[in-house]
Amino acid sequence: MYGFEAMTFNIHGGYLEAIVRGNRSSLLTAADYNNLCQCETLDDIKMHLSATEYGPYLQNEPSPLHTTTIVEKCTLKLVDEYKHMLTQATEPLSTFLEYITYGHMIDNVVLIVTGTLHERDVQELLEKCHPLGMFDSIATLAVAQNMRELYRLVLVDTPLAPYFSECITSEDLDDMNIEIMRNTLYKAYLEDFYRFCQKLGGATAEIMSDLLAFEADRRAVNITINSIGTELTREDRKKLYSNFGLLYPYGHEELAICEDIDQVRGAMEKYPPYQSIFSKLSYGESQMLDKAFYEEEVKRLCLSFEQQFHYAVFFAYMRLREQEIRNLMWISECVAQNQKSRVHDSVVFIF
């Protein structure tokens, strides 16, 4: 029953919700970002960050710093917070928290398979994996030759197993098939997560379906734009779109037949929430689309904190941290390469 979850939520989830809200107040603000953008070297960035909550993680790093070190340590902080929450959580919150990491697991699987295809060393690839998406048998992915072996040897024991039923073929893995596999897995994951949230009911279901619908629609637009001009047929493209969201089903029909960006814009402008995103871009331009989508996502994630007694705050917090790490990476790269004029191209302020 919507509205009565306030009576019993605090018994199991009250402590963790309070921790998440406390963590959220330690996200970097616009003033912090302005200070960071004024930095000249990476050591200045390290000094500014040591005044924030990232201090303990960065203070032991020797100079000269690399941008990858900064990003790695910040990600480590996110992983520590996540593990703390996961160990304290009970069902169904613990299942919910695990669902948040399946997206990273899919990315890691694809990373290792692609790297093996291009004959890279397994250890090197394992270091590049996102720590939230690690699972035990991940190193054996390098052995598989085609998708059936991939499933049979490694993935059947992981939580990703049910998502593979739609994309098992006997073809060998090459670049195109791997991308299709990634998108098919992600589609199955989003739909599964959506169903799980609907089962939880209440405020969680309502807020999460809004956030997941936006994610599904954003992926649909990205798939469309990235597959313009490739060999991906319209039918295949349509199969990669998720079965929920604002664009389902009529928007998907229109997106499937698009052949350039202006047609995509025409299809999306019929939906008022997305019209405001596309109106920020001028005709023919697609570089700013990513930033526009990120800004819209951050706005929706911040709105989810307005309500209490639901699980979507955990999802929103993880996403906001990831956005912050992306911001830090962009700023560090710009500073390291002396291109500070381009810093504001891709930094999304959270507060």
Place this chain on the structure above:
Amino acid sequence: MVTSSSSWARALLQISPYTFSAIGIAISIGVSVLGAACLIGAAIKAPRITSKNLISVIFCEAVAIYGVIVAIILQTKLDSVPQSKIYDPVSLRAGYAIFASEIIVGFANLVCGLCVGIIGSSCALSDAQNSTLFVKILVIEIFGSALGLFGVIVGIIISAQATWPMK
């Protein structure tokens, strides 16, 4: 005379109202834990809020004290009745009045404790983010604790009419 209503009356006169008041008090104290859990979590990241937000937990305890007070008042109203007059209408009325008074106080305390606990958790969380909000949300919490007070007043009025027949 030997009908189901008389066996109810016998049960009423034999089950001590203490059971009902004890249940009411236990539930209302237990519910204050709901609010306290949020207080602990919020205090980890913002330790300054602990002393001010103990007020929420104290509200919940005040609700429990209402229950104890009413139980003691009603206990003084219990009196022995001669055997011939146990099923007298007057004594039945007294028994029912005490029962009703305890049920009212017990459930009003339960709901009040629930309400104060939920508002207390929101108060702790918002105080951790922005300390100017504490007093404003505390005012809402005070209105919520008035529910328990209403229950006590109604319970005392009803039980004031519970007089046993003269010997």
